[in-house]
Amino acid sequence: MLNDFSMDCPMYIACGYTDLRRGIDGLAGIIQEQFRLDPFNDTLFLFCGKRSDRIKALYWEGDGFVLLYKRLESGSFQWPRTPEEARLITQQQYRWLMEGLSIEQPKAHSKIAGLNIV
Template identity: 65%
Template structure:
């Protein structure tokens, strides 16, 4: 379900370790209090524990929250750990993460925006 999740307009990743014993209310409070974001929007919030072999996703679906959980049987997620609490993901970065890749791919082509003329 998480690998092909397409319902959200945006996706955010919690870069710090998260205690995955937290449920819906605990994760929603992290989104509101630590990230200063609104969990009641069409946004997927992703959380990862210390072992990096399992993740939780929190998503608001018009009448209630959906809590998604995935545990890998082999390997770990290439979860970014940084001083930033939360980070926005592009759809491509989300796909990379779900495939076990780092969200920053230095050899990937960058999207070109704002060209004014062709020479």
């Protein structure tokens, strides 16, 4: 389900460690109080625990929250550990994360904007 999440919406990862014993209300509280973001927007929020082999995702569907939980059977997620930061990621970074890669791929080609032909 999470690997195939193809909604065209903003995606945030909660960097650092999150206590994954928290449920919908606890995670929505982190979004609202710690990150000063609105959990009731069309936004996917991702959280990772210390073990890095499981994540929770919180998404508001307009009439209620969807809470998704994924535990890897082997391997781990390459999760940024800068504490107390919510980081906006792109669709590509999300795919990299779900594939077990770091969201920072130094060899990936970056998009270039604002060029002019002289």
